[in-house]
Amino acid sequence: MRTACFVDGYNLFYGLLAETHFKWLNLPSLMTHILHVENPDSSLVSVNFFTSSVKPALASRGILSKEAQDTYLRALKARDVDVHIGRHQLEPGRAPRFVNKDTPPSRSDHVAIWKLEEKETDVHLAISMYRLAARQASLLPDQQIQQIVLVSADTDMAPALQALREDFDKLRIGVILPHREGIKRSAPGSLKKYAHWVRQVVTIEELSAHQFPTRVPTHKKPAIKPDYW
Numbered sequence: 602m603r604t605a606c607f608v609d610g611y612n613l614f615y616g617l618l619a620e621t622h623f624k625w626l627n628l629p630s631l632m633t634h635i636l637h638v639e640n641p642d643s644s645l646v647s648v649n650f651f652t653s654s655v656k657p658a659l660a661s662r663g664i665l666s667k668e669a670q671d672t673y674l675r676a677l678k679a680r681d682v683d684v685h686i687g688r689h690q691l692e693p694g695r696a697p698r699f700v701n702k703d704t705p706p707s708r709s710d711h712v713a714i715w716k717l718e719e720k721e722t723d724v725h726l727a728i729s730m731y732r733l734a735a736r737q738a739s740l741l742p743d744q745q746i747q748q749i750v751l752v753s754a755d756t757d758m759a760p761a762l763q764a765l766r767e768d769f770d771k772l773r774i775g776v777i778l779p780h781r782e783g784i785k786r787s788a789p790g791s792l793k794k795y796a797h798w799v800r801q802v803v804t805i806e807e808l809s810a811h812q813f814p815t816r817v818p819t820h821k822k823p824a825i826k827p828d829y830w
Contacts, residue, residue, distance in 0.1 A: 602643045602747045602773065606632045607730050609753035609779075610652030611722065616754055616779035623808040625673070625826045629680050631811040635777055635800055636750070646746060650677055651726045653687040669827040676817040676824035685729070687721035726753075727761035734769045750775040751796075754789055762795035773797050781805070 608628065618624045629648050636643035652674075655667040674684050695713055697706030730749055737745045749765065749772060751758055765774055776796040780786050782804045793799050817824040 602640060603646045603745065604636055604643050604748040604750055604775075605647045605733055605746045606636075606645065606649065606750045606752060606777075607726055608648065608650045609722070609726060609751075609755055609758075610650050612753045612755050613779045614652075617781050617803055617808070618779075621781070621808070623805075623812060624669075625676075625813050626808065627680070627811045627813045628677060628682060631803070631807060632750070632752075632777075634807065634811060635803070636775075639775065639798055639800060643748065648677075648682045649685065649726075649729060650674075650682050651685045651687065651722045651729075653722055665827070665829070669829075672824050672827060675819055676813050679817050679819040679824060680813075685722070685725055687725065723755065723757050727758060730761055731764060731768075734765055734772055737769075737772075747771075748773040748775060750777060751792075752777045752779060754778045754780065754786070754792070756789045756791045759789075759791035759795060762792065766795045776800070777803070779803065781808075 614624075618626060628650065629645065632648055633645045636645055652670075655670045678684055693713060695711040697708070698710045698712045699706075730751070733746060734749065751762065751774070753776075762774055762776075765772060774796050775798045776792050777800045778786075778788060778792075780802050782802050788799055788801050813824075813826065815826045
């Protein structure tokens with residue numbers, strides 16, 4: 602079963618990799634492994650990775666965080682991952698003041714904040730899945746993608762999955778939730794509703810087994826794993 606994976610990089614990082622030693626993740630290798638576990642007849646054809654560039658001024662390690670992200674993206678590209686870069690938009694805004702969990706937000710008590718939003722990634726991901734599905738009818742059977750797998754727990758992706766299920770009834774849809782073992786989270790019902798199968802947890806053993814080597818050869822200088830990763 603020829604399979605294309607679409608990865609929400611922001612969701613993957615904060616749902617699965619943040620505060621771990623597994624950020625140097627060999628994504629194609631992990632996807633191949635999970636696909637085989639879910640269905641041994643699956644074969645990985647492509648991986649599309651959607652993310653936005655780190656803003657050094659807001660990152661915990663400043664410019665080092667941006668350099669680490671750039672290095673990781675070079676490693677992904679060297680393993681034939683298609684990387685799609687959106688952008689972050691930072692602008693002033695206002696939001697209700699947080700007092701405590703027992704105090705509801707008040708319309709009359711707002712504070713000034715910096716609002717950081719990721720732009721051009723979710724919509725790009727959703728459109729890319731749909732466009733890929735739409736192109737299959739013009740291909741020979743042995744070139745067609747038979748399964749699309751979304752790697753995200755973002756319920757904003759539910760309408761895209763619904764459209765795929767309704768418009769392409771022969772296409773199989775899977776969802777891999779970027780949920781790390783040991784952290785209890787429920788599976789988003791709206792994603793489960795439109796998927797043929799859902800992988801709810803990625804284990805620590807799987808993360809450990811599917812890491813890039815310290816040096817990943819590229820067409821130029823090698824991508825070397827950042828020290829603090």
